[in-house]
Amino acid sequence: MPIRPPYNGCMEKRIPVAPGKAYLLLNHGPVTLVSSAHGGHRNVMAASWAMPLDFVPPKVAVVIDRNTLTRELVEASGEFVLNIPTRRMARQVVQCGTHGGRDVDKFAAFGLSGSPGSSVGAPLVEGCAGWLECRVIAEPAIQGRYDLFLGEVLAAWADPRCFSDGRWHFADADGRTIHYSAGGQFFATGDAFEA
């Protein structure tokens, strides 16, 4: 029996992504997990409403609802991580998106592990394909009016089995990134092609 690569729950390899390539982790519109930590608490929520905002220095935009624990932790810490999960984590993404962090420790309840990043206190969710460590760019007016947060990417990482030299290269179906539709339905990232 082949030994499976050490995905979920284990520390896996990750390689740094150059600042000028960080936007490529998000450019194709995958669903994300937003992880956060402050004052001994940590949390992770699902977010489809995340996108790149600039190339260098790389910036992102993400919608974080005002009623979430994530919002509280992100506002208190001024930091978050955008994690890019794979198809093998789809069930955990739904679980993270349908449970509130005030009711349950989502890491423990859904079998997720967090490992330390290099630049922020928020944990990197293990088993993901990519990670963007972000510091909030304070824009209180749009945070308040639209739940919209902007972040500067301080460090970016990828699993070299699926992303290197600024290119996604998915080897197996379960390791592909995913795109959320609704009601527990996803699309996998599909065929690569050149126009």
Place this chain on the structure above:
Amino acid sequence: MPIRPPYNGCMEKRIPVAPGKAYLLLNHGPVTLVSSAHGGHRNVMAASWAMPLDFVPPKVAVVIDRNTLTRELVEASGEFVLNIPTRRMARQVVQCGTHGGRDVDKFAAFGLSGSPGSSVGAPLVEGCAGWLECRVIAEPAIQGRYDLFLGEVLAAWADPRCFSDGRWHFADADGRTIHYSAGGQFFATGDAFEA
């Protein structure tokens, strides 16, 4: 020889998408075409950096570079359309993303047709799978600082062959929505699955 459905260059059927379902056109992170018009000029550019911002009334966020003709037309008119192209339009998407609207009439040069929307003056790009007619929500500070535009969706439409009742249902490979990576490389929207 079968008669092909009247895609590019022809007026095709489209059905209204209810306001509460409009975000689903964008939720999975497809590439978009941003169309705009003002004072007898019209233009279309490619944008991967677009996402939903709210459910009802539906809102969107999109990055529009300050050096583009699109920016000029959107600021002057206060309107834009987010069009969701399909794989059969991928080459046109690249062309729209690599040429400036001041140098070429992209509709004429790349074989695109625009048809009138219901609520804005910007044209709907024919052959697309979905359309979001938007009015700019004026936020001059973030427009100026980040090239970030927020829009309220006044009307949304879909090609019923691939989207109805709030669900994408792609029948053929060329009719799938697409996700931009870089350098002319795309991913098709892949397998649908439930977690």
